[in-house]
Amino acid sequence: MSETGAQTVAYVRDTMLPAAPAPQAESGAIRWLRENLFSGPVNTILTLLGIGIVYFLIVTFWDWLAHSVWNAGSLSECREIIAATWGEGARGACWAVIRDRWNQYVFGFYPRDLYWRPTMTMGLMMVALAPVLFAPERRIRRILLVITAAVTLVSMIALSAPAGWLLFAAVMLIGGLVISERNVLWLLPFSVVFPLLGVWLLWGGSLWGPIFVLVGPALGWLAYRAMLRVLPAASVIVAIIVTLLFWLTLAGEAARDAENLLSLSIQSVRSDRFGGFLLSVTIGVSGISLSLPLGIMLALARQSNMFLIKSLAVVFIEFIRGVPLITLLFVASLLLNYFLPPGTTFDIILRVIIMVTLFAAAYMAEVIRGGLAALPKGQYEAADALGLDYWKAQRLIVLPQALKISIPGIVSTFIGMFKDTTLVTFVGLYDPLKSMSDAVRASTDWKGIYWEPYIFVGAIFFLICFGMSRYSMYLERRLQRDHR
Amino acid sequence: MTDVSAPGNPPFRLSMLIHDRRYRSLTFQVIVFILVMAGLWWLVDNTIKNLALLGKNFNFGFLFQRAGYDIPQTPIPYTSDDTHLRAAVVGLLNTLIVSVLGCIAATFLGIIVGVARLSKNWLFARLMTVFVEIFRNMPLLLWILIIYAIFTEILPTPAAYRGEDAAWSMIFFDHVALTNRYTALPTIAMTNDPGSLDLGARITVNWATISFVAALTLGVIARRMIRNWAQSVQDRTGERPRTWWMSLAVMTVPSLILIRYFGLHLVAPELTGFNFTGGLNVSNALVALWLALTLYTAAFIAEIVRAGILAVSKGQTEAAYALGLRPNRTMSLVILPQALRVIVPPLISQYLNLTKNSSLAIAVGYMDLRGTLGGTTLNQTGRELEAIVLMMLTYLALSLIISGAMNIFNARVKLKER
Numbered sequence: 001m002s003e004t005g006a007q008t009v010a011y012v013r014d015t016m017l018p019a020a021p022a023p024q025a026e027s028g029a030i031r032w033l034r035e036n037l038f039s040g041p042v043n044t045i046l047t048l049l050g051i052g053i054v055y056f057l058i059v060t061f062w063d064w065l066a067h068s069v070w071n072a073g074s075l076s077e078c079r080e081i082i083a084a085t086w087g088e089g090a091r092g093a094c095w096a097v098i099r100d101r102w103n104q105y106v107f108g109f110y111p112r113d114l115y116w117r118p119t120m121t122m123g124l125m126m127v128a129l130a131p132v133l134f135a136p137e138r139r140i141r142r143i144l145l146v147i148t149a150a151v152t153l154v155s156m157i158a159l160s161a162p163a164g165w166l167l168f169a170a171v172m173l174i175g176g177l178v179i180s181e182r183n184v185l186w187l188l189p190f191s192v193v194f195p196l197l198g199v200w201l202l203w204g205g206s207l208w209g210p211i212f213v214l215v216g217p218a219l220g221w222l223a224y225r226a227m228l229r230v231l232p233a234a235s236v237i238v239a240i241i242v243t244l245l246f247w248l249t250l251a252g253e254a255a256r257d258a259e260n261l262l263s264l265s266i267q268s269v270r271s272d273r274f275g276g277f278l279l280s281v282t283i284g285v286s287g288i289s290l291s292l293p294l295g296i297m298l299a300l301a302r303q304s305n306m307f308l309i310k311s312l313a314v315v316f317i318e319f320i321r322g323v324p325l326i327t328l329l330f331v332a333s334l335l336l337n338y339f340l341p342p343g344t345t346f347d348i349i350l351r352v353i354i355m356v357t358l359f360a361a362a363y364m365a366e367v368i369r370g371g372l373a374a375l376p377k378g379q380y381e382a383a384d385a386l387g388l389d390y391w392k393a394q395r396l397i398v399l400p401q402a403l404k405i406s407i408p409g410i411v412s413t414f415i416g417m418f419k420d421t422t423l424v425t426f427v428g429l430y431d432p433l434k435s436m437s438d439a440v441r442a443s444t445d446w447k448g449i450y451w452e453p454y455i456f457v458g459a460i461f462f463l464i465c466f467g468m469s470r471y472s473m474y475l476e477r478r479l480q481r482d483h484r
Numbered sequence: 485m486t487d488v489s490a491p492g493n494p495p496f497r498l499s500m501l502i503h504d505r506r507y508r509s510l511t512f513q514v515i516v517f518i519l520v521m522a523g524l525w526w527l528v529d530n531t532i533k534n535l536a537l538l539g540k541n542f543n544f545g546f547l548f549q550r551a552g553y554d555i556p557q558t559p560i561p562y563t564s565d566d567t568h569l570r571a572a573v574v575g576l577l578n579t580l581i582v583s584v585l586g587c588i589a590a591t592f593l594g595i596i597v598g599v600a601r602l603s604k605n606w607l608f609a610r611l612m613t614v615f616v617e618i619f620r621n622m623p624l625l626l627w628i629l630i631i632y633a634i635f636t637e638i639l640p641t642p643a644a645y646r647g648e649d650a651a652w653s654m655i656f657f658d659h660v661a662l663t664n665r666y667t668a669l670p671t672i673a674m675t676n677d678p679g680s681l682d683l684g685a686r687i688t689v690n691w692a693t694i695s696f697v698a699a700l701t702l703g704v705i706a707r708r709m710i711r712n713w714a715q716s717v718q719d720r721t722g723e724r725p726r727t728w729w730m731s732l733a734v735m736t737v738p739s740l741i742l743i744r745y746f747g748l749h750l751v752a753p754e755l756t757g758f759n760f761t762g763g764l765n766v767s768n769a770l771v772a773l774w775l776a777l778t779l780y781t782a783a784f785i786a787e788i789v790r791a792g793i794l795a796v797s798k799g800q801t802e803a804a805y806a807l808g809l810r811p812n813r814t815m816s817l818v819i820l821p822q823a824l825r826v827i828v829p830p831l832i833s834q835y836l837n838l839t840k841n842s843s844l845a846i847a848v849g850y851m852d853l854r855g856t857l858g859g860t861t862l863n864q865t866g867r868e869l870e871a872i873v874l875m876m877l878t879y880l881a882l883s884l885i886i887s888g889a890m891n892i893f894n895a896r897v898k899l900k901e902r
Contacts, residue, residue, distance in 0.1 A: 036606035
């Protein structure tokens with residue numbers, strides 16, 4: 001056939017034509033515009049609408065942002081500078097208020113000469129968090145810890161920290177970095193001890209208190225080892241009882257006696273001096289670290305086949321989820337005095353932390369329950385088939401998978417809780433958003449300033465919450481085990 | 485063959501309470517029960533002692549005393565001479581008003597934003613992403629305060645609307661005026677008022693409202709009957725009759741007739757003296773709270789809607805097209821039922837969150853349940869225990885009712901698995 005064809009057809013091309021360039025409208029930026037912005041009438045309208053919104057935002061806010069004043073002592077001075085620089089009637093943002101009240105926003109009413117203590121605590125917290133948050137990533141840890149060490153030490157020098165504490169901070173931060181380079185798991189003991197250290201550094205007082213708090217679990221562990229030989233099934237309960245008994249009866253006395261023998265105390269700071277972001281971060285971090293284990297326990301209890309345990313968990317979770325956090329905070333501030341033995345008072349921040357923890361734990365329990373339910377039944381059966389007991393099955397097989405599934409929900413709960421720390425303003429604590437801005441406005445210098453404080457506080461919250469949600473995405477990617 | 489007898493039940497020993505799995509859970513539950521009871525007893529005992537020390541008792545008699553304070557927004561008639569109970573009911577109604585308005589607006593806005601985030605339009609999708617991230621990552625309290633500050637600091641006094649060349653002019657065809665104290669909205673007036681039905685306790689409902697509710701209910705029932713009829717015709721003949729005009733008619737015509745009959749019309753607010761009168765002056769506390777709750781919750785709902793739509797695989801759309809379904813029937817019969825299954829449960833919890841978050845009304849001085857029962861009443865009577873317990877129980881009941889109602893809806897859209 002082809003031969004006949006070759007004879008009958010007058011001309012056959014034996015080389016390919018050179019490729020012509022794509023039409024103008026089908027290449028480069030124009031194509032992108034056509035495909036993404038103007039692909040149809042609806043799309044074009046949407047694009048125009050979007051351009052309109054962006055234009056409106058720029059027109060409304062641009063001159064206000066462009067005429068920013070960073071150096072002024074009061075709002076009237078700010079306005080004078082704006083009027084002098086950009087002419088009469090010009091609008092402008094007065095960020096000088098942030099500069100002027102920076103310390104108040106960060107530390108609240110914490111004693112001025114002790115600002116270095118929260119700063120150091122924050123730096124040490126990063127060291128404690130590094131092995132928990134970034135265990136397999138040496139590079140991220142290195143960047144994080146180097147920045148933390150530099151920022152913390154420079155700030156501490158700027159805040160005129162005592163030389164001894166500066167040395168302590170340097171040893172801890174650089175030691176942390178070195179250990180993190182060698183083997184990050186060696187930092188875990190520090191992560192465990194850090195909560196007590198942090199509480200001591202923030203509130204001050206005697207070091208013997210935290211030490212004797214640590215002695216409790218140590219005694220409990222000894223009791224556990226002793227009971228293991230006699231009555232293994234009850235050993236955990238005995239250990240818990242021993243710990244609690246020690247805390248409730250002996251610890252306070254022992255700490256006082258030890259303090260009399262050898263004084264190890266630093267200046268103590270009352271809770272009402274806390275405020276600003278120091279307060280938010282204190283409540284937020286404690287709430288986050290306490291609510292996760294409590295939430296896991298509640299979720300397991302709700303899935304339990306013991307009727308009583310299950311009903312108690314259901315009642316607790318549904319009750320907490322059914323009432324607004326604000327009412328729980330009112331319970332903490334007004335009603336807790338009724339529920340405790342006459343004459344007991346305890347710290348308002350601690351009460352708020354307890355309530356926030358319970359609140360977040362109930363939501364966390366529901367999130368984790370979703371993860372537990374999403375796990376195929378075969379996993380539970382496999383654990384049984386391997387002969388694992390309940391706790392081993394949960395620890396080794398069920399929870400690692402269930403928690404991985406629930407990461408997005410868990411982190412949203414954390415974010416929600418951190419945002420909710422602003423509600424403490426309604427029980428008289430100085431949160432950075434409302435109380436602190438009101439306090440700033442109460443002074444004659446900054447009377448009538450609204451937008452700048454709100455935008456500043458909002459931006460900080462945005463950074464922290466957005467960072468948390470990005471971290472959850474990173475964690476999901478890191479834990480992804482299926483190959484797709 | 486040796487005789488293998490089944491091991492009989494071993495005699496019960498005390499140690500089996502711990503070592504035997506059959507008894508261990510029982511032992512454990514008994515211990516927990518005793519501990520919980522002891523804890524409760526301890527709390528109650530402490531409370532009784534503390535109340536005795538303070539010379540107080542636990543009773544709700546204060547609810548029937550004279551409240552003695554005014555509430556700016558009263559959905560049912562209320563004066564300061566009324567009881568604390570009535571004040572609490574007014575507060576509860578105010579909570580419900582802002583919650584219902586917020587849920588409706590947040591659902592609409594959330595659906596629009598969620599769908600827009602999936603749009604192929606690059607610019608618009610990015611803008612919606614920015615909206616969602618900004619509102620989700622900042623505290624609700626911030627939005628309430630900012631929006632309230634916009635209303636009180638930027639908007640003018642009613643006087644700014646005076647004169648021929650006023651600095652501000654009313655919007656929506658001269659029907660709405662935004663001022664720094666209230667938002668003046670038009671009201672609905674009737675030329676042919678049928679009078680009101682007295683429900684007792686000085687609560688009245690206008691007969692016009694009742695007839696509108698009745699007309700709409702009947703319309704919904706009639707629409708359902710029309711759809712059943714269309715379905716039976718389709719089952720018989722294979723042809724589905726066009727029913728949209730019938731549905732539209734049964735839903736709207738009775739209402740239109742009623743509007744004519746009662747002579748309903750809008751009355752725009754007018755500036756007389758220093759204030760707008762004639763219309764409905766809604767306090768800025770309500771408007772700011774409503775807007776903040778709407779925007780904040782809409783950002784969450786948008787994410788839920790987006791996730792729900794993404795959860796329906798593309799094959800479903802293609803299969804529906806392959807079966808010859810038109811795009812709108814594909815949406816209503818194939819995509820939506822499946823997306824709703826994913827959307828509804830988290831949507832319920834967003835409605836619950838919105839209702840609970842409305843208690844932040846305290847920040848702008850809107851008198852909701854927290855402001856009346858948990859605020860002024862509590863401070864005036866000094867009955868913290870009773871007021872807070874009652875307030876928590878009310879919120880709890882509200883939450884349970886909402887989640888119960890929505891769970892019924894959820895059960896209807898759920899996948900019917902066989």
